[in-house]
Amino acid sequence: MxxxxxxxxxxxxxxxxxxxxxxxxxxxxxxxxxxxxxxxxxxxxxxxxxxxxxxxxxxxxxxxxxxxxxxxxxxxxxxxxxxxxxxxxxxxxxxxxxxxxxxxxxxxxxxxxxxxxxxxxxxxxKLDYQKYPFTDRLMIQLIMWMTKGPTNSKTKIEYxxxxxxxxxxxxxxxx
CATH class of the missing domain: 3.40.50.360 (Flavodoxin domain)
Structure with a gap:
């Protein structure tokens, strides 16, 4: 139907x-x-x-x-x-x-x-640090560090x- x-x-x-x-x-x-x-x-x-x-x-x-x-x-x-x-x-x-x-x-x-x-x-x-405003990038990097994810600011990964x-x-x- x-x-x-x-x-x-x-x-x-x-x-x-x-x-x-x-x-x-x-x-x-x-x-x-x-x-x-x-x-x-x-x-x-x-x-x-x-x-x-x-x-x-x-x-x-x-x-x-x-x-x-x-x-x-x-x-x-x-x-x-x-x-x-x-x-x-x-x-x-x-x-x-x-x-x-x-x-x-x-x-x-x-x-x-x-x-x-x-x-x-x-x-x-999707993780795309280059796309995020500065403050968001820092916060997301911190969260990724805490959850053992990628923290390199050039990282771009579609999960x-x-x-x-x-x-x-x-x-x-x-x-």
Whole structure:
């Protein structure tokens, strides 16, 4: 069955949007109608869609506050629609932290909201020190040092597992 699917996202450096576009491509290939919205541009109703997906990146250990507020304000609508949520963060670069059950940011996220998505996923993001403002670069380097990640200021690594992203999209399609 072809569905009308809405995807809402918040991104800091663009990787969450890139992931959303891959999900969108897979869903369109499967015959669905897909609309993509930034958290800053969403002006529709969740009920306009058969399925609704929310994706958010992490910065300094937290998901975008606008995404959290959106979920709190629209919990009833989300519960009445087939829904999904995915988190994008660098901690997920480690296989033992790459699932909703093992990712500390995802676990903390679920503890702060009164909503459990029907389908959820965690994807590793992209590390690109050159792209970050000075203060962000220093903070991310500190976090990476603490988590035994790369700290060289020239480091640019895309950790996203694109096969995992496509599998998530197929799961959404079949849901």
């Amino acid at each position: 072809n569905s009308k699917i809405g995807i809402l996202y918040a991104t800091v450096d663009g990787q969450t949007l890139k992931i959303c576009n891959v999900i969108k491509e897979v869903l369109i290939e499967k015959g669905n109608s897909v609309e993509l919205f930034s958290i800053d541009d969403f002006d529709r109703k969740i009920a306009d869609f058969d399925k609704f997906v929310i994706g958010s990146s992490i910065r300094y250990g937290k998901h975008n506050p606008k995404i959290i507020e959106f979920i709190k304000e629209h919990k009833q609508e989300l519960d009445n629609t087939q829904n999904a949520f995915f988190s994008v963060n660098l901690v997920a670069r480690k296989p033992e932290r790459a699932t909703p059950e093992t990712n500390p940011y995802f676990i903390k996220f679920l503890e702060t909201i009164d909503w459990i998505p029907n389908i959820s996923a965690v994807f590793a993001g 996203t597992d694109w096969d995992k992203v496509k599998e998530f999209a197929v799961l959404l399609n079949n849901f």
